[in-house]
Amino acid sequence: MGIEVRNLHKRFGHTVVCDNLNLDIPDGELVALLGPSGSGKTSLLRIIAGLEVPDAGSVLFHGEDTTHADVRARQVGFVFQHYALFAHMTIFENVAFGLRVRPTRAKPGSGAATRPSEAEIRSKVHALLKLVQLDWIADRYPHQLSGGQRQRIALARALAVEPKVLLLDEPFGALDAKVRKELRRWLRRLHDEMHVTSVFVTHDQDEAMEVADRIVVMNEGRIEQVGTPDAVYDHPATPFVLQFLGDVNLFHGRLGRGPGGATGAEDVHYVRPHDLEVLGQPEPDTWPAELAQTLTLGAVTRLEFRRDDGSYVDVELPRARWQQMAQSLALRTGSRAWLKPRRVTRFVQGAEVQQVQDDPAAAI
Numbered sequence: 001m002g003i004e005v006r007n008l009h010k011r012f013g014h015t016v017v018c019d020n021l022n023l024d025i026p027d028g029e030l031v032a033l034l035g036p037s038g039s040g041k042t043s044l045l046r047i048i049a050g051l052e053v054p055d056a057g058s059v060l061f062h063g064e065d066t067t068h069a070d071v072r073a074r075q076v077g078f079v080f081q082h083y084a085l086f087a088h089m090t091i092f093e094n095v096a097f098g099l100r101v102r103p104t105r106a107k108p109g110s111g112a113a114t115r116p117s118e119a120e121i122r123s124k125v126h127a128l129l130k131l132v133q134l135d136w137i138a139d140r141y142p143h144q145l146s147g148g149q150r151q152r153i154a155l156a157r158a159l160a161v162e163p164k165v166l167l168l169d170e171p172f173g174a175l176d177a178k179v180r181k182e183l184r185r186w187l188r189r190l191h192d193e194m195h196v197t198s199v200f201v202t203h204d205q206d207e208a209m210e211v212a213d214r215i216v217v218m219n220e221g222r223i224e225q226v227g228t229p230d231a232v233y234d235h236p237a238t239p240f241v242l243q244f245l246g247d248v249n250l251f252h253g254r255l256g257r258g259p260g261g262a263t264g265a266e267d268v269h270y271v272r273p274h275d276l277e278v279l280g281q282p283e284p285d286t287w288p289a290e291l292a293q294t295l296t297l298g299a300v301t302r303l304e305f306r307r308d309d310g311s312y313v314d315v316e317l318p319r320a321r322w323q324q325m326a327q328s329l330a331l332r333t334g335s336r337a338w339l340k341p342r343r344v345t346r347f348v349q350g351a352e353v354q355q356v357q358d359d360p361a362a363a364i
Contacts, residue, residue, distance in 0.1 A: 001027055001061055001165055002025060002026050002061075002197065003023075003059070003060070003165065004023075004024055004025075004063075005021055005059055006057055006058045006059075007020055007022060007057040008020070008044070008047065008056070008058070009056040009057050010047060010054045010055050011055060016221045017040040017043040017044075017221050018043055018054065018057075019221035020057070021044065021222070022223075023216060023223060025197060025199060027197055028197055030188070030191045030198045030212055030213050031198070031199050031200075031212055031213065031214050031215075031216060032200055032201075032207070032211065032214070032215045032216065033199060033202070033218060034208040034215050034216065034217050035217060035218035036203060036219070037203065039220060040218050040220070041201045041216075041218045042169055042201050045167055045199060047059060048076075048165070048167060048199065049071065049167050050069060050070065050071040050073075050074050053068065054067065061074060061165065062164075076163050076164070076165045076167055077163030077167065078158060078169070079167070079168040079169070080154070080169055080171075081173045081174050085142040085154060085157075089141070089142075091134070091139070091141070091142070091145070092129070092139065094153060094157055095156045095157045096121050097160075098157060099116055099121050099124065099161065100121065101115075102114055102116075103115065113161070113162075125138075128156040128160055131156065132152040132156045132190070133152070134152055147174060151171060151172065151175065152183070152186075155168075155190075159196075164197070166197070166198040166199075168200035169201045170201055170203070173204075184207050184210055187211060188210070200212075205246065209229040214226060214227060215227065215229055217232060217241050217244065217245070219240050219244075224237060224241050225238065225241045232245060238347070239270070239347055242270055242345060246272060247273050247314060248270045248271065249276070249313050249314060250269070250270060251268070251269040251270075251271065269346050270345040271341045271343065271345070273302070273314040273315050274315075275342045276313070276315045276339050277339070277340045278303070278315060278329070278337050278338075279338040279340055280328075280331075281338065282338050283338065286339060287338065288337075289306060289307045289308075289336075289337060289338070290334060290335070290336055290337075291303060291304075291331055291332065291334065291337060292306045292333065293333060294333070296319055299318060300316055300317070301316070301317050301318070302316050303315040303322070305337065313339060315339065
């Protein structure tokens with residue numbers, strides 16, 4: 001089911017959390033609402049769910065205005081960050097809960113689903129537990145499960161009522177990094193099997209990039225950019241998007257023959273750490289710097305250089321490349337080196353402009 005958000009506005013007191021938002025979520029897509037705390041992403045999700053009512057604007061499901069429709073009439077499944085499982089119920093009963101509380105008879109014209117038979121409930125619950133790969137713990141209780149297992153059960157419970165839209169609010173936020181990484185890959189595979197229109201809130205850039213079909217980057221109640229993970233990373237629409245999606249170095253003033261023509265003293269140039277080359281001698285359009293420290297994290301080494309003006313620049317290299325470079329250039333803490341950017345981004349009248357040099361030895 002496709003979702004349309006039109007001219008949506010919501011404020012709490014003097015704080016605007018949704019500032020005239022417009023968004024289309026196509027049927028079957030997995031979309032991430034990404035942004036820092038206070039950007040409005042959870043408020044937007046709650047309005048889509050029907051848990052909040054907007055001050056203005058509308059929300060449409062499959063072309064039908066559901067702005068003021070009851071939560072149950074929207075047929076959405078909701079997964080919260082903290083599981084919200086019933087501690088006194090077995091895993092089986094937790095998943096079956098949404099089916100058991102359905103009325104035996106629906107009011108005429110309500111469109112509400114009725115309670116399945118006991119045999120149908122058992123069949124569906126076992127099928128869902130198998131889908132989330134936890135059919136072997138049906139008789140256990142939530143406190144007997146790990147955090148990752150509990151979140152998968154929460155997802156199974158949301159899917160039990162056959163939602164037309166699945167909404168997830170920071171679903172993996174309470175889990176440790178390793179479990180979070182495993183679960184987001186698992187969620188991507190599950191979505192590819194079920195194709196339920198899904199919207200999930202996250203402030204984790206890696207999570208959004210790895211899981212989502214499209215990313216909606218939000219900031220201060222506004223949508224900064226909507227696009228595929230590659231599009232928003234490679235072609236950011238605003239400086240905020242560029243800085244929020246990964247690390248970046250900022251350089252103020254002139255920078256050689258800046259991309260898009262001559263650059264002025266007030267220009268800001270953005271260079272990602274992995275787009276900087278380290279040289280052992282000066283070349284045109286390089287910056288002298290002193291190696292301040294190195295930090296190796298697995299297969300990646302991060303170098304911190306101090307420029308002559310006292311500012312710091314981060315460089316990222318594959319660990320093997322750094323080991324070769326350190327030996328060939330005799331680099332150590334305190335050594336002098338020169339930095340050359342391969343890709344520079346700046347914004348001219350609000351539009352992104354990039355210059356790319358595939359040859360690291362070519363001057364910018």
